[in-house]
């Protein structure tokens with residue numbers, strides 16, 4: 057009697073357990089738990105949750121962040137030029153949160169001088185989603201969520217299937233279509249030089265921020281349009297800014313919950329025009 | 330054994346000039362493809378037309394297509410065993426062997442696509458079960474294993490009948506016969522039952538493959554709205570089944586002509602397959618119409634963009650309309666001709682196969698050209714490296730097929 061009961065219990069537990077494991081493995085980010093909780097994804101292993109705020113009212117489109125990022129992170133120009141950050145020159149009529157405009161909008165990345173009247177500037181990069189589709193789809197775990205919420209890359213595990221690139225709504229990922237060519241003198245020893253055939257993207261300068269420094273792009277911005285910090289800490293710069301201003305993220309309808317926010321502190325230079 | 334069996338065995342025994350020259354040509358193709366692949370591997374994937382916007386192209390499309398070719402065996406054995414279409418029996422083996430080479434070509438197409446094929450081991454060690462690619466790997470391995478297993482056990486009688494007739498090839502049979510005996514029961518009745526069960530286990534595989542895991546690679550991409558639609562699974566299944574049938578027709582007609590098996594593989598076989606193709610192609614056109622009608626009527630930018638690119642004036646519209654007229658409507662007309670002969674079915678299948686391959690390309694590429702943010706729209710044109718690798722893979726597939734029909738009787742002997 058007891059034996060059979062035990063066995064039945066055992067089978068039940070096993071059944072429930074394997075169903076749970078199955079569901080868990082298919083929703084590797086633990087979305088099940090997230091759904092049950094009111095607040096989404098604010099928990100990380102280290103308690104920190106890094107995020108960035110870009111002030112598009114202040115941004116003058118000077119591309120200093122792009123250059124600093126390239127130098128800091130050993131991003132090659134050869135065999136193909138690569139960027140982790142891109143800056144759009146946008147029409148005044150164009151909103152931040154947008155999907156597709158058909159035909160293509162007047163926004164462009166190849167403007168030569170800036171700022172221009174009637175335009176505003178929007179830098180884009182990896183937004184470090186709370187729910188990153190790239191991490192969900194990667195077959196090896198080469199891209200993963202780090203202890204502080206940063207979406208990281210393990211270049212040794214990447215097999216170059218590019219599933220993550222297809223999955224990324226922000227086109228934030230770049231593939232090494234050849235072996236990166238860098239001058240030895242230019243190499244930053246803190247950042248690994250990528251091999252041929254793997255994917256890479258913005259790391260929020262993980263090697264700097266974990267040492268308490270700011271990401272290279274934040275430091276380089278001449279007008280202070282970029283802010284970085286711990287979203288879980290109510291006293292951090294980013295938390296305070298997000299308290300003060302209305303903010304937006306890009307492509308919200310994709311359900312990715314970015315940790316890169318955009319604010320407009322008041323159209324600083326547009327008003328002068 | 331009868332006169333037919335003698336003819337099959339004679340075909341296996343007498344390997345003529347023609348056979349060697351065909352294999353030779355495809356071997357050259359393979360070597361050329363190997364060279365292209367070596368270039369791609371050493372220089373990097375900059376040798377392809379792929380880029381950061383359109384990161385998948387010909388390779389992935391060919392993978393989809395070859396999975397369809399690989400369904401050939403299952404389609405025929407399902408028709409024979411569950412629907413009792415005994416008259417299709419003569420082409421059962423022809424179709425089953427196609428599954429083997431189709432799967433080989435599918436796997437190679439993926440290997441050609443990944444940036445670090447040397448890290449295959451890394452993939453196995455770190456395999457994450459949450460990734461659709463992992464599901465593909467698992468389901469396709471099972472599929473491959475079952476196909477080989479079925480081929481090995483179902484050829485037991487044939488192999489033991491011919492095992493002592495060949496000298497050089499004899500070594501293969503010396504290995505094969507004990508394996509077959511070990512795997513299958515002695516009792517004839519039990520053996521038949523086993524064959525039936527294994528064939529039955531395999532029936533759901535097309536749904537699992539094309540209908541689910543292969544489709545999931547695309548349909549789970551939330552970032553690509555035009556791919557992220559629920560009908561992709563059923564649609565892939567449909568196109569894959571038609572691909573399977575059309576490719577059996579092509580191979581069976583060639584073999585029947587070359588080896589003069591017209592009396593064994595009757596025109597009735599092809600007439601039956603033609604009927605399935607008719608239904609299949611009509612359904613494909615129905616899917617395509619519904620897709621574009623919904624996209625255009627609702628007018629959401631992400632969908633209209635892809636639809637416009639295909640339908641009107643876009644970079645892919647020429648290819649799209651060629652696919653519709655030459656790849657689908659022309660074969661349909663040919664197949665609906667009265668008193669259809671196998672030559673006509675063959676011609677229709679050639680057009681249909683080309684159309685279906687283009688269809689795979691057009692499923693993958695246009696949906697990737699549109700970035701969600703205001704980046705410049707992507708474009709993609711395959712390079713010689715990609716064409717050569719695909720040609721090489723095709724060459725290898727043909728060679729695998731040619732070798733297998735010299736080892737396993739391509740038509741059942743009894």
Ligand code: SF4
Nearest residue numbers: 194214215217218220
């Ligand atoms: S390309 Fe690399 S990081 Fe991206 S999904 Fe494939 S293995 Fe993962």
